[in-house]
Amino acid sequence: AQxxxxxxxxxxxxEEAPVELRCNYSSSVSVYLFWYVQYPNQGLQLLLKYLxxxxxxxxxxxxxxxxNKSQTSFHLRKPSVHISDTAEYFCAVSSLGANNLFxxxxxxxxVIP
Amino acid sequence: GAVVSQHPSRVxxxxxTSVKIECRSLxxxxxxxxxxxxxxxxxxMLMATSNEGSKATYEQGVEKDKFLINHASLTLSTxxxxxxxxxxxxxxICSASLGRNTEAFxxxxxxxxVV
Numbered sequence: 311a312q313x314x315x316x317x318x319x320x321x322x323x324x325e326e327a328p329v330e331l332r333c334n335y336s337s338s339v340s341v342y343l344f345w346y347v348q349y350p351n352q353g354l355q356l357l358l359k360y361l362x363x364x365x366x367x368x369x370x371x372x373x374x375x376x377x378n379k380s381q382t383s384f385h386l387r388k389p390s391v392h393i394s395d396t397a398e399y400f401c402a403v404s405s406l407g408a409n410n411l412f413x414x415x416x417x418x419x420x421v422i423p
Numbered sequence: 424g425a426v427v428s429q430h431p432s433r434v435x436x437x438x439x440t441s442v443k444i445e446c447r448s449l450x451x452x453x454x455x456x457x458x459x460x461x462x463x464x465x466x467x468m469l470m471a472t473s474n475e476g477s478k479a480t481y482e483q484g485v486e487k488d489k490f491l492i493n494h495a496s497l498t499l500s501t502x503x504x505x506x507x508x509x510x511x512x513x514x515x516i517c518s519a520s521l522g523r524n525t526e527a528f529x530x531x532x533x534x535x536x537v538v
Contacts, residue, residue, distance in 0.1 A: 354529040413466040
């Protein structure tokens with residue numbers, strides 16, 4: 311079974327400052343890793359995903375994440391945030407060969423003007 | 424990317440009635456669709472996995488007789504909340520994928536309020 315831990319439920323950050331949203335996972339098998347963003351009353355939009363290959367993954371809206379197998383982490387980063395980045399961010403994991411996702415509890419990113 | 428449309432986006436119903444939520448893959452054929460439920464300020468919890476033409480697989484703790492899932496075609500899956508009660512009020516989201524090892528695309532979600 312897989313599980314995902316997002317330690318920070320809320321992250322306030324000033325506009326144009328860098329941000330890191332933490333994600334750790336546990337799994338007994340190889341996994342795929344994902345970050346999704348959810349704007350109020352909307353579905354989920356894929357930011358980026360790690361399937362294989364380079365451990366540094368670049369996504370949309372200037373976000374990137376690094377897969378660290380030894381630390382079982384997949385932290386999301388952005389060097390300079392905008393007001394429009396205010397949203398809920400979910401880290402998710404799925405095992406190889408499966409499509410059902412296991413989500414973390416989410417991190418509310420609030421960008422302060 | 425592929426588009427998944429979920430309808431309705433919001434629905435209010437009386438306690439004891441049933442509500443049907445549709446999930447459509449608009450520009451691809453989805454062999455597998457997933458239904459998630461999200462409580463306020465919480466994460467998404469997988470409710471069930473449905474494969475076209477076969478019975479849905481429900482996660483532990485999800486009442487299959489209450490949450491009826493039909494995946495009659497490769498582009499449509501429906502979730503019917505039967506005899507809804509206020510505790511069923513939640514945000515329901517579907518996702519669809521082409522198959523194993525492929526990306527799942529999410530619908531916009533349905534806000535269900537049972538009064």
